Amino acid sequence: NAGVMQNPRHLVRRRGQEARLRCSPMKGHSHVYWYRQLPEEGLKFMVYLQKENIIDESGMPKERFSAEFPKEGPSILRIQQVVRGDSAAYFCASSRADGYTFGSGTRLTVV
């Protein structure tokens, strides 16, 4: 059981480029949650997905951000035309009955 796998661990992008963050949930889990952690802030919910469906995207910025969880393959969080304010740690979690299992995160740095 490999747990929740996120890649890459670190990602550096120039302003205006695109960032793609990947998350593979725990085996047998079909629910994925993306959170963002800004420096010295808590975790902010972004989006909740099930296979091929977005269930709740109330925490997603209206522009430049999108997420998908296809039938096959990992969930992808996509940030277009990145800006310095997008620099943060992005965590993915998959749920089980007694809590959420988090991946180790992707640390995005926009230069």
Next chain:
Amino acid sequence: GEDVEQSLFLSVREGDSSVINCTYTDSSSTYLYWYKQEPGAGLQLLTYIFSNMDMKQDQRLTVLLNKKDKHLSLRIADTQTGDSAIYFCAEQASGGSYIPTFGRGTSLIVHP
């Protein structure tokens, strides 16, 4: 709306007990969680408590829940330097999409 508040820092001596406090606002919370985040790592679930419980003990960890005051605490007995981390409180309401809301985290610093 949901809101979870924690103090930002706690400093203790090695061997002492640490108590990390959390308050929440959603009275329909069913699960309350404590997560630990070590530097550069993801969040690790430490323990959780159902809203119909007052206390839960797991080795050095004791969770106390005062549902009337919407107050949750995590006590770590015999705190060690390896306990230095950020501790997040989270609550999950019974309604809506069951998405937990996290506090900002308490940085626990353990010094010799």
